[in-house]
Amino acid sequence: MSVIHTWACFLLWISFATQDKTPDVAVTCFVSEECVLPCSFQPGSKETVEWFRQDVLVYKFKWEDDDDDDDSDKDSSEEHYEHEQLAGRAAVFPHLISHGNATLILRRSGLKDRGTYKCHVSTSNGEHNAKVVVKVEAPIRGLSLELSRLSGYEEMKCTIRNVFPAPRVTWATEPPTFEDLRPVTRMLADKQGLYTVDSRLKRLNGQPDLIYICKVTTSYGGPVWTTSLREREIRGTQGRDLTIPCYAPPYLNNPFLHWSFSNSKDPSHILTYDSHSGNSVSSPPWDKSVELDGFRVPFGDGSLRLMDPKPSEHTGSYTCVFSIPYNTHTERADVTIDDLAGERSISEEPSYWWVFGLVIAVLVLALAGMLAYLKVKGGTSEPRKDPEEVTELHLVKASAADSNLNESSPLTVAGNNGQSGLQTSPQLT
Numbered sequence: 459m460s461v462i463h464t465w466a467c468f469l470l471w472i473s474f475a476t477q478d479k480t481p482d483v484a485v486t487c488f489v490s491e492e493c494v495l496p497c498s499f500q501p502g503s504k505e506t507v508e509w510f511r512q513d514v515l516v517y518k519f520k521w522e523d524d525d526d527d528d529d530s531d532k533d534s535s536e537e538h539y540e541h542e543q544l545a546g547r548a549a550v551f552p553h554l555i556s557h558g559n560a561t562l563i564l565r566r567s568g569l570k571d572r573g574t575y576k577c578h579v580s581t582s583n584g585e586h587n588a589k590v591v592v593k594v595e596a597p598i599r600g601l602s603l604e605l606s607r608l609s610g611y612e613e614m615k616c617t618i619r620n621v622f623p624a625p626r627v628t629w630a631t632e633p634p635t636f637e638d639l640r641p642v643t644r645m646l647a648d649k650q651g652l653y654t655v656d657s658r659l660k661r662l663n664g665q666p667d668l669i670y671i672c673k674v675t676t677s678y679g680g681p682v683w684t685t686s687l688r689e690r691e692i693r694g695t696q697g698r699d700l701t702i703p704c705y706a707p708p709y710l711n712n713p714f715l716h717w718s719f720s721n722s723k724d725p726s727h728i729l730t731y732d733s734h735s736g737n738s739v740s741s742p743p744w745d746k747s748v749e750l751d752g753f754r755v756p757f758g759d760g761s762l763r764l765m766d767p768k769p770s771e772h773t774g775s776y777t778c779v780f781s782i783p784y785n786t787h788t789e790r791a792d793v794t795i796d797d798l799a800g801e802r803s804i805s806e807e808p809s810y811w812w813v814f815g816l817v818i819a820v821l822v823l824a825l826a827g828m829l830a831y832l833k834v835k836g837g838t839s840e841p842r843k844d845p846e847e848v849t850e851l852h853l854v855k856a857s858a859a860d861s862n863l864n865e866s867s868p869l870t871v872a873g874n875n876g877q878s879g880l881q882t883s884p885q886l887t
Contacts, residue, residue, distance in 0.1 A: 502581030
């Protein structure tokens, strides 16, 4: 019997201890925005609301009896206390407290407001406690990607500002490249603890039509932000229609399209196109100078046709931006419109190239003539002799040789002096 009584007391104690307990609530707040810390309880009377942060009282609200009997409509007054950390930023809804709602509204929340909060409410019916775990984040609001030449070479610069916690930045290209991408990423926190991220990637040589993609992810599991950029240089001729290309990556579906123009003057809006509604809005005077094929935009082709371009009006930088939530793609084209009058004046200037060509031609002809002369001379220097002349020449040479022989032989000399003659042996036949 005592064992049963003990167990009954224990279960009764557990029920009393947990009847007013509520599970912890996790709240994510955003920097500079309003944050709501919920707290609900069983309503009663003479409520006193206290909010603690890390066991330090930061806000208090209390109803008190009013001793002024002349005002029958007012039977109580209120007073509240705010810690200096929340001064001017924290409040409850007094008219909701009698209905069991002690929610704390925290305005202009910051990173210092992170932590565990405790809601303690005392009423005529008892007490109520609740815990709220507050996380404060600064989400990504947007990315910027641009081509920079400040380092002495061309590099892509991806920038994210005022974020917390620090995000992770990765790079890619479209189409993919086999080269190793080596970006340099720097993160700097300001006095409030918010990060500015600067990630740079050197532009690859020999691939001018490459799309550079910057991806940013957060540690709190938010959406992945992506921005990409492609740079071009285009030349056109005055009066001749020019197509400025703009193509979205394949991962952008039904994007919103925006075209703008800038030169030495302020940037100007050209047109916008909504792929979902099919509405196109162009601004004067561009509405008479450009043309867009709206049927191609949902498929990623936002190319702009520039009609009757003029050097003074249409030379500059054209920017095309495709966008969907959390993703943007930018194509920037530096367009130069050449002046026909300038081209004509250049073509009409006297040219002296014909003189150079004439000199080369004379030299070639002289060289050819010299080679022909040398060939003819070489062929006539040893003329071919007539057969009769060759025979007569041989006979003359033979007789000369015989006379020389007779004069030089000792036998012939002895016979001529009439001295003892020598008999010659008969010749062999």
